[in-house]
Amino acid sequence: MEEAESSAKEPSFDGGLFGEGLVSAPAATGKGKRRGAAPKGPPARRIRVLLPLPLDTPSGGAYDYRVPNGAPLPEIGSFVAVPLGGREMLGVVWDGEPDPELAEGRLRDIIGVLPAPPMRPALRRFVEWVAAYTLSPPGAVLRMAMSVPSALEPPGQQAGWKLSAAGEAAQGGAPGYRMTPQRRRVLDVMEPGEPRAGADIADEAEVSTGVLRGMADQGLIEPALLPRPRSFTRPDPEHPGPSLAEEQEEAAAVLRESVAKRAFGVTLLAGVTGSGKTEVYLDAVAECLRQGRQALVLLPEIALSSQWLDRFKARFGCAPAIWHSELSGRLRRATWRAVADGEAAVLVGARSALFLPFPDLGLIIVDEEHETAFKQEDGVIYHARDMAVVRARMAEATCVLVSATPSLETLTNAEQGRYAAVNLPRRHGSAGLPEVTVLDLRKVPPERGRFIAPPLIEAINETLARGEQAMLFLNRRGYAPMTLCRTCGHRIRCPNCTAWLVEHRAQRRLQCHHCGHAEPIPQHCPECGAEGSLTAIGPGVERVQEEAAILFPDARRLVMASDTIPGPAAAAEAARQIADREVDLLIGTQIVAKGWHFAHLTLVGVVDADLGLAGGDLRAAERTVQLLHQVSGRAGRAESPGRVMLQSWNPDHPVMQALVSGDLPAFMAEEAEARRPGGWPPFGRLAALIVSSEDERAADRVARDLGLAAPGGDGVQVLGPAPAPLAMLRGRHRRRLLLKARRDVAVQPLLREWLSRVEVPNAVRVQVDVDPVSFL
Ligand code: ADP
Numbered sequence: 051m052e053e054a055e056s057s058a059k060e061p062s063f064d065g066g067l068f069g070e071g072l073v074s075a076p077a078a079t080g081k082g083k084r085r086g087a088a089p090k091g092p093p094a095r096r097i098r099v100l101l102p103l104p105l106d107t108p109s110g111g112a113y114d115y116r117v118p119n120g121a122p123l124p125e126i127g128s129f130v131a132v133p134l135g136g137r138e139m140l141g142v143v144w145d146g147e148p149d150p151e152l153a154e155g156r157l158r159d160i161i162g163v164l165p166a167p168p169m170r171p172a173l174r175r176f177v178e179w180v181a182a183y184t185l186s187p188p189g190a191v192l193r194m195a196m197s198v199p200s201a202l203e204p205p206g207q208q209a210g211w212k213l214s215a216a217g218e219a220a221q222g223g224a225p226g227y228r229m230t231p232q233r234r235r236v237l238d239v240m241e242p243g244e245p246r247a248g249a250d251i252a253d254e255a256e257v258s259t260g261v262l263r264g265m266a267d268q269g270l271i272e273p274a275l276l277p278r279p280r281s282f283t284r285p286d287p288e289h290p291g292p293s294l295a296e297e298q299e300e301a302a303a304v305l306r307e308s309v310a311k312r313a314f315g316v317t318l319l320a321g322v323t324g325s326g327k328t329e330v331y332l333d334a335v336a337e338c339l340r341q342g343r344q345a346l347v348l349l350p351e352i353a354l355s356s357q358w359l360d361r362f363k364a365r366f367g368c369a370p371a372i373w374h375s376e377l378s379g380r381l382r383r384a385t386w387r388a389v390a391d392g393e394a395a396v397l398v399g400a401r402s403a404l405f406l407p408f409p410d411l412g413l414i415i416v417d418e419e420h421e422t423a424f425k426q427e428d429g430v431i432y433h434a435r436d437m438a439v440v441r442a443r444m445a446e447a448t449c450v451l452v453s454a455t456p457s458l459e460t461l462t463n464a465e466q467g468r469y470a471a472v473n474l475p476r477r478h479g480s481a482g483l484p485e486v487t488v489l490d491l492r493k494v495p496p497e498r499g500r501f502i503a504p505p506l507i508e509a510i511n512e513t514l515a516r517g518e519q520a521m522l523f524l525n526r527r528g529y530a531p532m533t534l535c536r537t538c539g540h541r542i543r544c545p546n547c548t549a550w551l552v553e554h555r556a557q558r559r560l561q562c563h564h565c566g567h568a569e570p571i572p573q574h575c576p577e578c579g580a581e582g583s584l585t586a587i588g589p590g591v592e593r594v595q596e597e598a599a600i601l602f603p604d605a606r607r608l609v610m611a612s613d614t615i616p617g618p619a620a621a622a623e624a625a626r627q628i629a630d631r632e633v634d635l636l637i638g639t640q641i642v643a644k645g646w647h648f649a650h651l652t653l654v655g656v657v658d659a660d661l662g663l664a665g666g667d668l669r670a671a672e673r674t675v676q677l678l679h680q681v682s683g684r685a686g687r688a689e690s691p692g693r694v695m696l697q698s699w700n701p702d703h704p705v706m707q708a709l710v711s712g713d714l715p716a717f718m719a720e721e722a723e724a725r726r727p728g729g730w731p732p733f734g735r736l737a738a739l740i741v742s743s744e745d746e747r748a749a750d751r752v753a754r755d756l757g758l759a760a761p762g763g764d765g766v767q768v769l770g771p772a773p774a775p776l777a778m779l780r781g782r783h784r785r786r787l788l789l790k791a792r793r794d795v796a797v798q799p800l801l802r803e804w805l806s807r808v809e810v811p812n813a814v815r816v817q818v819d820v821d822p823v824s825f826l
């Protein structure tokens with residue numbers, strides 16, 4: 051692709067406001083055009099098919115095929131089966147002209163067209179846009195939009211029985227049929243013209259299925275296909291929900307109006323924790339249902355959403371369709387298909403739900419929009435919050451970004467007028483915001499070898515004595531983040547990663563939180579052989595729970611971490627136990643931080659408030675404020691007032707001060723002023739290249755070559771190469787380069803050209819991360 055042509059069309063994410071021409075991404079389509087093909091046009095009966103393959107070829111996974119004579123030409127977007135090599139593959143008929151120069155003899159016929167609704171233009175444009183923006187092959191992005199190939203096959207139908215003409219006659223009492231009491235009961239439970247499953251009939255008529263076979267032999271009943279069950283009830287927008295308070299209603303009206311316009315628009319819904327943001331955006335979902343369009347709600351951790359689902363049911367009278375990685379194959383298929391058929395009117399899901407085939411999406415909600423969980427870090431590296439805006443734009447839909455602690459990116463977009471904004475400044479009902487204090491660990495340190503300071507112990511005792519619940523928060527799984535030999539000072543590392551092994555004492559293992567490597571806790575130091583010399587350094591939630599067991603022996607304790615709460619069912623059960631007051635003291639990692647509403651929880655103790663500030667990437671302070679503010683927001687959500695204690699060695703740090711004052715807007719304004727002069731996001735653009743290989747020298751060579759070939763010029767700067775903080779991950783050596791550009795620079799053409807100038811051997815992988823969130 052020549053630069054001059056492509057830069058005019060580059061996708062650039064500016065809060066979703068990009069020029070009209072930008073949406074036709076170049077990579078998947080331009081093959082014929084690029085050669086300046088003659089206007090004669092391609093021979094008839096040739097089509098382009100995009101295959102869901104991560105092929106880094108110029109065509110990006112699009113191939114030309116022929117439609118056999120006599121078969122109708124499939125419309126663009128149709129799912130087709132085609133031969134590829136010796137295999138059969140499914141793909142999508144794509145826009146763009148087939149290559150007229152491709153010899154007829156090299157073309158192969160498509161095998162067939164699948165009986166599924168064709169992929170809509172809005173989704174095809176989205177696939178192309180994401181590919182171009184993230185520098186991924188379009189086929190790799192298409193693969194995310196075709197994650198359930200079996201859903202393209204005709205939905206499987208179950209066979210059952212229906213009454214034959216003879217059966218109907220016998221049912222009406224006509225003589226001449228051999229009747230037994232069993233047969234009579236079967237006729238009684240059947241309706242003319244309504245097939246039923248054999249097991250159902252046998253059950254209700256209290257007969258064996260043998261009776262049914264006998265009746266079939268006699269011609270009284272005959273086999274019939276059962277209608278496909280409608281498993282996705284339509285949520286009822288008029289189902290009575292809670293009546294909104296005045297401020298809530300004002301915010302809801304803004305969102306409803308936007309949805310009713312049936313045009314693209316983005317609104318930030320900000321509001322303190324517990325202000326009723328969920329109720330407000332569910333009102334926008336109701337409006338979307340009235341408009342007859344589909345709504346998508348993205349949650350950062352769908353497995354933790356049992357309370358959210360309960361509220362949805364209370365508001366709409368039934369559950370929404372759900373999308374996440376742990377769905378069973380059958381449900382995945384049914385859900386994908388129900389979305390494509392428009393039968394699933396509301397879907398709540400993880401970030402991959404953006405790629406579902408909604409025929410008429412009217413609303414996308416991104417709840418907890420500041421969450422880093424929305425960034426997908428492998429395969430196609432994309433930020434679901436930003437791509438939700440793009441998806442909404444292409445579907446002419448409303449996008450609502452929701453948070454009590456919006457990201458600086460979103461706040462800036464709102465400030466600069468790209469996004470509208472509404473705000474809920476108060477908690478719902480009588481609840482006030484919790485009172486936040488910092489415990490200065492230099493003045494009130496915990497006992498030696500302990501992690502909970504005396505004032506926090508006292509506060510927990512008071513809380514428990516009042517019959518209320520308390521929570522200890524520490525964002526670290528396991529027992530201890532490091533194991534040290536007191537004899538020789540050796541620290542036990544992961545053999546595959548630049549990381550310490552984390553002790554999980556309950557499982558008697560040391561574990562790497564990056565690659566999953568696990569080994570038994572050794573008796574002797576692996577370095578000097580000293581016995582009984584290994585000692586745990588620092589706390590994880592398991593260790594806090596051990597300490598809590600000593601300090602509060604009578605409190606019923608529950609640990610919530612991703613390894614103790616492995617799935618949606620366990621999370622729902624934990625939430626129930628807390629709500630039903632079967633738990634007094636909750637000890638958890640970030641999985642307890644967000645979304646939950648526990649009416650009797652009034653005290654939150656943050657064991658290590660400084661934790662997120664170490665490492666110090668660009669957004670460390672912002673993220674720490676967001677996380678700790680969210681955790682704090684769990685306290686005092688109902689009648690009883692809440693309290694929060696932050697244990698810190700750095701009580702004067704602006705992060706602690708912001709949490710104490712509660713003035714997050716002021717903190718974010720300072721963040722903005724700190725980033726603006728240097729042109730850091732959101733005031734400039736970043737893109738990272740991550741070079742990795744099992745062969746360290748090969749990784750270094752490619753990283754060096756990339757450094758030498760780095761683009762420069764006005765408003766463009768390349769930092770690195772340098773070893774990544776995780777210099778080794780899963781046995782691969784990693785090097786990083788960071789491209790920093792002014793906001794008005796389109797980084798994709800720069801990156802594309804840069805990468806094309808460096809030869810990358812097979813043993814080396816270069817990942818492109820546009821708008822990086824992680825700098826590890
Ligand atoms: P947020 O999402 O802003 O943290 P929620 O939507 O979770 O706040 O609301 C907090 C609590 O207040 C929830 O239990 C919710 O059901 C309740 N609530 C909010 N608004 C109303 C309302 N208008 N009527 C009744 N209950 C409400």
Ligand code: ZN
Nearest residue numbers: 544547562565
């Ligand atoms: Zn590891």
